[in-house]
Amino acid sequence: MFGVILVSIGTFFGEISDAIGKNKAENHKESAYTLGFLSLFWGAIFFAAISLFKNDAFVFKASSLPTFSLRVILEIIQLYVSVFALIAADRTTFNFFRTATIPLLLLMDLILGYKIGNPAVVGMSVIIITLLVLFSSKEIKKRGSGLIMFSAVNAVLTVSLFKYDISHYNSVAAEQLLMSLILLVCFFALSKFKAKENPLMFLTKPIFSLQSVSAGLGGVVESFAFNYGSASVMIAAKRSSAIFWSIISGKTYFKEKHVLFKFFVFGFLLIGLIFLAVG
Numbered sequence: 001m002f003g004v005i006l007v008s009i010g011t012f013f014g015e016i017s018d019a020i021g022k023n024k025a026e027n028h029k030e031s032a033y034t035l036g037f038l039s040l041f042w043g044a045i046f047f048a049a050i051s052l053f054k055n056d057a058f059v060f061k062a063s064s065l066p067t068f069s070l071r072v073i074l075e076i077i078q079l080y081v082s083v084f085a086l087i088a089a090d091r092t093t094f095n096f097f098r099t100a101t102i103p104l105l106l107l108m109d110l111i112l113g114y115k116i117g118n119p120a121v122v123g124m125s126v127i128i129i130t131l132l133v134l135f136s137s138k139e140i141k142k143r144g145s146g147l148i149m150f151s152a153v154n155a156v157l158t159v160s161l162f163k164y165d166i167s168h169y170n171s172v173a174a175e176q177l178l179m180s181l182i183l184l185v186c187f188f189a190l191s192k193f194k195a196k197e198n199p200l201m202f203l204t205k206p207i208f209s210l211q212s213v214s215a216g217l218g219g220v221v222e223s224f225a226f227n228y229g230s231a232s233v234m235i236a237a238k239r240s241s242a243i244f245w246s247i248i249s250g251k252t253y254f255k256e257k258h259v260l261f262k263f264f265v266f267g268f269l270l271i272g273l274i275f276l277a278v279g
Contacts, residue, residue: 003228006221008241013218015245018086018094019253020211025087031195032083034202037187039083041203042216044180050173050220057173064169071161072182078158079183082151088144091250092262095243096134097148099269102236102276103128104156123275127236130268137265139258159235163226176223233276240266240273 021035030038051058086094106124110116134140165175191199202208226234243266250256 003225003234004237006225006228007234007237010218010221010225011238011242012245013214013221015091015242015249017211017215017218018246019091019249020207020214021083022086022091023253024208024211025083030202030208031191031197032087033187033191033195034197034199035086036079036083037184037191037199038202038208038212039079039215039219040180040184040187041199042213043219044177044184044216046216046220047173047177047180051177054173057171058177059169059171060174060178061169064165064175067161067165068170068175068178071158071165072179074154074158074161075179075183076186078151078154079187081147081154085144085147085151089148090141090143090256091246091254092243092256093141093144094148095239095246096131096140096262096265097145098152098155099127099131099239099243100149100152101155101159102239104153105159105235108156108160119275123236123272126272126275127269130265130272134265137261139261155235159226166226172223172227176219236273236276240269243269 017039021030021039024030025032025035089097103124106116106120162175166172188199191197203212222238225237228234229237243262247259247262247266250262251259
């Protein structure tokens, strides 16, 4: 339960960052590459501080390099696709469709040796049925759905590799700090040379600084939450709480419609999450 609470807090901060980033990118105030850079910057700072000031916080084993290297490639692809999906899709569409990660992660958890009880199977069934209804609904806009679905499937691999590394080799701080630094370099280069922007200059402006700090806080909290449960449970909590915050954000900030229907769908997903957590 503690992991679920942490994830909910993390997704709240993440929604603040995503809402600002989507708004600014849609209005051509920042590029998708700068959006990606800002989403990583403060997270790297936080993980660096944890590594410096907490004893034994930074643990990285050379034996993790095969899985870590594979995760690097997949995370670069994941962030690249995700930032364009974030800009293209409605806030609730973005988070509803990404819930497709959960049933696939359940299968991955089984492969990795986690025990899944009958309540979890019921929870997965509820989630899958709800998603099928959602995908056929006219109340949900489908713009950007291809990018979202790709990121949902790819997340199965990135999350599973992350969970595997922190369970067998590395500390959370070491794994995420090194990953963040690699991604920062990639997206700084894309922003600088492809979009002709200096992403560091955006950090001097309050609204973009808030965007970056919120993303950093959310990412750090969510990363540590994975220490308190299986990947499928944590990602289910992440997706469900993200949907809740995006419904609020979509209505108040982006003036999205069909709020009651979206809360109705969220209710069924939450029921599935409860069964999943029990299992």
